[in-house]
Amino acid sequence: xxxxxxxxxxxxxxxxxxxxxxxxxxxxxxxIDKGRFTEGAKLPSEAELVEHxxxxxxxxxxxxxxxxxxxxxxxxxxxxxxxxxxxxxRRLASDRFARRHREQxxxxxxxxxxxxxxxxxxxxxxxxxxxxxxxxxxxLGGARKVxxxxxxxxxxxxxxxxxxxxxxxxxxxxxxxxxxxxxxxGIYARLEELGHRLERFEExxxxxxxxxxxxxxxxxxxxxxxxxxxxxxxxxxxxxVEICDTVMAADAYVLAYQLPAT
Amino acid sequence: xxxxxxxxxxxxxxxxxxxxxxxxxxxxxxxIDKGRFTEGAKLPSEAELVEHxxxxxxxxxxxxxxxxxxxxxxxxxxxxxxxxxxxxxRRLASDRFARRHREQxxxxxxxxxxxxxxxxxxxxxxxxxxxxxxxxxxxLGGARKVxxxxxxxxxxxxxxxxxxxxxxxxxxxxxxxxxxxxxxxGIYARLEELGHRLERFEExxxxxxxxxxxxxxxxxxxxxxxxxxxxxxxxxxxxxVEICDTVMAADAYVLAYQLPAT
DNA sequence: CACGGCTACTCGTATAGACGAGTGGGGGAG
DNA sequence: CTCCCCCACTCGTCTATACGAGTAGCCGTG
Numbered sequence: 001x002x003x004x005x006x007x008x009x010x011x012x013x014x015x016x017x018x019x020x021x022x023x024x025x026x027x028x029x030x031x032i033d034k035g036r037f038t039e040g041a042k043l044p045s046e047a048e049l050v051e052h053x054x055x056x057x058x059x060x061x062x063x064x065x066x067x068x069x070x071x072x073x074x075x076x077x078x079x080x081x082x083x084x085x086x087x088x089x090r091r092l093a094s095d096r097f098a099r100r101h102r103e104q105x106x107x108x109x110x111x112x113x114x115x116x117x118x119x120x121x122x123x124x125x126x127x128x129x130x131x132x133x134x135x136x137x138x139x140l141g142g143a144r145k146v147x148x149x150x151x152x153x154x155x156x157x158x159x160x161x162x163x164x165x166x167x168x169x170x171x172x173x174x175x176x177x178x179x180x181x182x183x184x185x186g187i188y189a190r191l192e193e194l195g196h197r198l199e200r201f202e203e204x205x206x207x208x209x210x211x212x213x214x215x216x217x218x219x220x221x222x223x224x225x226x227x228x229x230x231x232x233x234x235x236x237x238x239x240x241v242e243i244c245d246t247v248m249a250a251d252a253y254v255l256a257y258q259l260p261a262t
Numbered sequence: 263x264x265x266x267x268x269x270x271x272x273x274x275x276x277x278x279x280x281x282x283x284x285x286x287x288x289x290x291x292x293x294i295d296k297g298r299f300t301e302g303a304k305l306p307s308e309a310e311l312v313e314h315x316x317x318x319x320x321x322x323x324x325x326x327x328x329x330x331x332x333x334x335x336x337x338x339x340x341x342x343x344x345x346x347x348x349x350x351x352r353r354l355a356s357d358r359f360a361r362r363h364r365e366q367x368x369x370x371x372x373x374x375x376x377x378x379x380x381x382x383x384x385x386x387x388x389x390x391x392x393x394x395x396x397x398x399x400x401x402l403g404g405a406r407k408v409x410x411x412x413x414x415x416x417x418x419x420x421x422x423x424x425x426x427x428x429x430x431x432x433x434x435x436x437x438x439x440x441x442x443x444x445x446x447x448g449i450y451a452r453l454e455e456l457g458h459r460l461e462r463f464e465e466x467x468x469x470x471x472x473x474x475x476x477x478x479x480x481x482x483x484x485x486x487x488x489x490x491x492x493x494x495x496x497x498x499x500x501x502x503v504e505i506c507d508t509v510m511a512a513d514a515y516v517l518a519y520q521l522p523a524t
Numbered sequence: 525c526a527c528g529g530c531t532a533c534t535c536g537t538a539t540a541g542a543c544g545a546g547t548g549g550g551g552g553a554g
Numbered sequence: 555c556t557c558c559c560c561c562a563c564t565c566g567t568c569t570a571t572a573c574g575a576g577t578a579g580c581c582g583t584g
Contacts, residue, residue: 019537029474045564056539058320061565069331069484071471078546078564089468098524198523205519206351207469207487207512209333212291222331225469225487225512233523250469250487257467257519261460261495262360281567307534318569323535340534340576 008036012053020055024063032072032083039085043073071223087251094257097201102185109153121154125180129169136166139232140240147172159218160252166243196235204230207250218249225250270298274315282317286325294334294345301347305335333485349513356519359463364447371415383416387442391431398428401494402502409434421480422514428505458497466492469512480511487512
């Protein structure tokens with residue numbers, strides 16, 4: 001292996017006051033953007049970059065860590081550093097909770113995934129009663145105890161979403177909602193059967209970097225943020241009957257919303 | 263300065279196979295989470311941490327860089343490392359484009375900001391004609407040339423959002439829309455005056471780490487993702503009459519949407 | 525008292541070296 | 555020929571050192 005990456009990467013500018021490791025990161029980023037390294041391609045090894053630029057290894061690693069932080073590349077121990085492929089994104093349409101979808105039986109996640117040719121899985125299912133946090137209690141109109149349903153969603157074996165539902169206990173206790181499998185149409189269908197006809201949902205969307213536990217649960221690569229979505233379901237009497245707190249791998253999702261121009 | 267951070271931070275676990283710099287990051291993160299360092303507080307200096315843990319400075323810096331990547335802390339050259347305050351978030355309600363808001367005169371951004379007690383600014387305004395990218399052209403139903411309006415929004419001097427609007431040129435040329443200041447109610451009001459009554463908007467929401475140019479434009483701290491929002495406005499004939507491509511500092515925004523349970 | 529410079533402290537950048545651990549292929553043993 | 559081991563190459567972790575540059579407070583000079 002004598003060929004250097006010089007054909008693909010330029011030389012440093014010693015007159016620039018930009019730090020060397022930033023210049024190297026710039027070179028690599030530009031090469032990726034221009035397609036000189038395509039998705040899944042292996043970057044030159046640290047040793048090759050050290051040789052090419054005539055810098056120390058830590059400087060090269062520093063440059064690469066910038067690109068990792070930007071989510072552009074990922075390192076594989078013992079193998080190399082690779083350009084991160086953009087995973088296929090899952091689109092969440094804003095009508096995904098329309099009543100007509102509930103009448104089919106299967107859950108929204110399952111139906112959508114199979115339509116897209118992916119293998120859906122639900123995992124780490126957990127149902128329990130808890131005292132709600134202050135925030136959740138306030139959103140639920142002051143509920144003192146809540147039923148909590150947690151679960152993780154996977155597509156083709158890859159975890160993409162971790163969701164937690166909160167329901168006022170007086171409403172959910174001793175109903176199918178408190179069962180691990182609430183039955184066809186999910187908990188929204190059960191809520192309507194219990195007389196809580198759903199009228200509207202409110203969703204709050206935030207984005208941030210994941211906490212370490214989220215990195216683990218969603219097997220997130222470096223440089224991938226999470227989308228944090230908090231949905232509140234209201235019945236026709238204006239009562240908040242469910243809150244769903246969802247953390248999604250941001251590289252796996254596009255959220256789509258329809259807004260009327262009222 | 264003889265007191266060490268030992269009162270606030272524990273000791274390393276030499277039996278753990280977790281890397282030392284990760285353990286140190288864990289300690290600091292936990293101390294922040296537990297409120298032992300509050301927002302805006304200064305972390306122990308690198309030198310103090312070196313002393314406390316008995317490790318080299320690079321190991322300490324490595325630990326701190328993890329926290330920076332998580333958006334938990336930020337370093338100030340010559341001063342210290344500080345716990346990042348959570349900035350007040352700006353909430354974007356889903357009715358922000360309702361017709362009734364347009365009738366006031368001021369732009370949505372200005373009205374909202376002043377209501378929240380912030381000083382709004384618009385900046386880097388640029389209006390020009392361009393050939394659209396393939397994606398934009400497709401979304402606009404195959405427009406060959408478009409009017410492009412770019413601008414940056416700031417709150418209390420802090421840049422929070424960079425927006426680019428695209429309109430089919432045949433629709434916008436020689437209209438107030440092509441003026442730097444399109445007049446009261448903004449371009450949506452002008453579109454309606456031109457006979458394009460707006461019927462609905464579609465919004466696509468993504469989150470990702472910023473490109474270097476975005477870091478610069480939005481003055482983003484390390485570990486802050488961006489929310490990328492693409493809105494398409496449709497008139498009553500179903501024609502896409504505008505696309506607004508917006509990149510927002512994720513730590514400054516919460517998006518709120520209303521979904522009917524149809 | 526006011527100003528300016530010195531200094532001590534902070535983080536930023538870079539070097540050189542060492543060892544560890546995961547991966548994969550080539551070559552030797554059977 | 556097949557299997558397995560070893561080795562070369564990869565990235566991961568850590569040490570020790572050096573100098574640069576931004577900040578702020580002290581202190582002496584004028």
